[in-house]
Amino acid sequence: MQVKKVLTYGGIGFVAYYLFARPADAADAVRGAFDTVFTAADSLAQFVNNLA
Numbered sequence: 001m002q003v004k005k006v007l008t009y010g011g012i013g014f015v016a017y018y019l020f021a022r023p024a025d026a027a028d029a030v031r032g033a034f035d036t037v038f039t040a041a042d043s044l045a046q047f048v049n050n051l052a
Contacts, residue, residue, distance in 0.1 A: 019026045
């Protein structure tokens with residue numbers, strides 16, 4: 001349980017450092033993640049529409 005807590009806090013610390021050290025790169029990473037999710041959702045919607 002202790003290892004999980006350390007890894008969680010380490011991950012949060014890394015994300016916070018990344019946000020403050022390179023805000024433009026962090027914004028690009030978030031934008032890319034959202035683009036991927038939206039593309040996947042659009043592809044799934046097209047697949048379901050083509051089934052009917």
